[in-house]
Amino acid sequence: MDGTPTEETEPEKTANAPQKGTVTQRAIEQIKAMIAEGRLEPGQRLPTERDLAVQLGISRSSMREAIRALTVLGVLEARHGSGIYVTLLEAGDLLETFGVVADLSRGPRLVELLEVRRILESTATALAAARITGDQLVEVEKHLTAMNATEDPEEILAHDLAFHREIAAAAGNETMAAILEGLSSRTFRARVWRGYQEEGAFARTRREHAAIHRALVAHDPEAARAAAAAHVGEVEQWLRAQLTP
Amino acid sequence: MDGTPTEETEPEKTANAPQKGTVTQRAIEQIKAMIAEGRLEPGQRLPTERDLAVQLGISRSSMREAIRALTVLGVLEARHGSGIYVTLLEAGDLLETFGVVADLSRGPRLVELLEVRRILESTATALAAARITGDQLVEVEKHLTAMNATEDPEEILAHDLAFHREIAAAAGNETMAAILEGLSSRTFRARVWRGYQEEGAFARTRREHAAIHRALVAHDPEAARAAAAAHVGEVEQWLRAQLTP
């Protein structure tokens, strides 16, 4: 596209970043900056990979790496045959990567993660108790009864996740809900649950869920906070004990 | 490896993932799985890009995209001329991406982020009050006095960040500290601070910091929790008011 090769061979200083780090890293920062500055709106479609590469003066390969990076971060979304789009940049999009932390953590850090979850979950449950509507409560109860009606561990886990997800949603803070979602990612809980439930913790779990539900119905934030903290705290203490046998 | 070009054209079912999603996405999952299963230890060096590509049966280009993705997630680290290494997988490594959320969030979500920070920061400060050592307290005081001794906004911000970072570290939960670090990322606070401090909030900020420090010295968790919650809450309320003028 350049045409006349007599263009500035010397590095242009037109308010552009000179040269720091790899070109791919630079491209990532530039696209991020474009979004942060509002030059790219959520949901908007970007130019093609080829055009973008030309615009930033890099090869398509490097541009693809930059796009891939922003894709896994939940900032961009590539649709085969259609184009590249900015995501809606909602909490869920950007915090999806949180699950990776939970998946790759082991030992002491699992306890730390549960501690964070206990803090956030108890607060979220308290907020939910104050704000939850009738419809939302029905949804919570649906998963609660379904969870108690089956013996299939997989199904129990699924409804357990949904139970807490509905509560987090009722708290009215999408960001907090998204973080808790990542903190309860499938593989994370599956690893902990396996051992925990094998000790006949089903009954205790049901009792704790019932206590949380009771607090929600009563719109009692303090009771809800205590119940949720105790619920997560039980698992936390069990896991803590597992690490020091 | 197989040699004979009479290779099975039909999809191989040798316990391998058949074909879902892009090859790059598959490679990302496979490497993640290798780490999760312990086949790759933290700090360990991986085979070369070229070898890895051959092992997973994909091109080097696709492998590079996978590596780039895991790099931005803080799972891998590429050193030019040396090789690719698994990071130490510490909380700070994996939660670095949290800063992206703060950088790209605007409007209502900024309030939500501050709400999350208020919850975590207040708890972390409470924990710190109970556990902080003399040395750690000295470090905190260093930033406190330095912050009050200058008028340069940039320097104030830097010491402010360090002040809270030291407290979070004293709480003894690296994961929580890493999340708070992301929630206080430079660009995030710079955007909010700009307007907040222009209203002569310096004095108030100093008073709040002094209150937090007093609670730490007294080893009074409840006072620390209240002071930290009020500190963040002030900014939170100010920002909330800005959004509904």
Next chain:
DNA sequence: ATCACTGATGTGGTCCGACCACTACGGTCG
């Protein structure tokens, strides 16, 4: 024997060009 220099080697970083797989859109045909 010790140390600084130097070269070769291997690694990640970048670029290019080609082709494939899929989507979207428009025209055609029933």
Next chain:
DNA sequence: CGACCGTAGTGGTCGGACCACATCAGTGAT
């Protein structure tokens, strides 16, 4: 008018080439 189909454009993949950098063994002077 609607279903079908072909085409152009897009992201996805591949292979090869070259560059920039780190590392280390070998060399040489001290």
